[in-house]
Amino acid sequence: MPLPGKRVLVTRATHQASLLGDALAARCLTVVAIPAIAMEPPSDEYASLHRELERLDEYDWLLFTSANAVEVFAREREELGIDEVSCRIASIGAATSRALRAAGLQVDLQPDTAISEALAAALQPRVRGRRVLLVQAESARDVLPRSLKSAGAELVIAPAYRTVTPQESVEALRREMPRLDAITFASSSSVRNLLELCQAAAVTLAPTIVLASIGPVTSQTLRECGYQPQVEAAVADVEVLASALARYLEAL
Known part of the structure; x- marks a missing residue:
């Protein structure tokens, strides 16, 4: 594959970047890891999460x-000494399900498409009159909560973390x-945070840089910010994203 020398920016948080970076490197791409996102405790310092746990x-x-x-939930659950999880568990997609299984938790529901809209659609027939706990990022999209409440769920949201821009x-x-040939985006927040970084660094995204998105929601965020992704993964998975980007760059 004639790709050596192609430099690809990975914008994921430091603790996640290795998976995507390894997938890109396996396809002979040069990985430049600069996190556009860092994770910090939620504003309430886990008070809501601990209460619901x-x-x-x-x-x-x-x-x-x-x-x-999932990782924050598993860590805080262990810290509080809570062993049993008797409720059913729903995951937004494959990466989240892998994290759940790694934490020893069974996945009862996962939609075919890893977006909030698909998870909401899969859950709506199942949650009327049911108590539902949603563990997510602080200030996450409100699509899923709105859909579940309209379906009659008794919903509680417990923030597990917040994302910040690492200066x-x-x-x-x-x-x-x-020197970049391409940039990968694995979430909407990575788009927004990278653009904040660009502003702080007084740089712009050159029109020649290939923008690669992990899925339709991230792609839509790019478009809303004035940028058109050239690559979108068919499935929200880092291996799929890496393969799609490598194919695109090889064809240039």
Whole structure:
């Protein structure tokens, strides 16, 4: 594959970047890892999450919309010494389901498409009159909560983390931007945070840079910000994203 020397920016949080980076490197791409997102505790310092963990047996459904939320849930659950999870569990997609299984939790429902709209549609017939706990990022999209409430669910949201823009990435982005061939985006927040980094670093996305999105929601965010993705993964998975980008760059 004639791709050596093609430099691809990975914007995922540091603890996640290796999976996508490894997938890109396996396809002979040069990985430039500059996180556009860092995770910090939620504003309430886990108070809501801890409260709901203590009464987890009162819920019928437990929902996760990211692997990050699963990892925080598993860590805080262990810290509180809560062993049993008796409610059914729904996951937004394959990466989140892998994190759930790694935490020893069974996935009862996963939609075919890893977006909030698909998860909402799959859950709506199942949640009327049911108590539902949604563990997600602070300030996440409200599509899923609105849909579940309209379907008659008794919904509680417990923020597991918040995403922030890491200021230490500014200088790295300023240095690397002129040499990039492509940028990968694995979430809507990575789009917004990278654009904030660009503003702070006084750089712009050159029209020659290939923009690769992990799915339709992330692609839509790019469009709303004035950028057209050239690559979109057919499935929200880092291997699929890496393959799609490698094929596109090879064809140039």
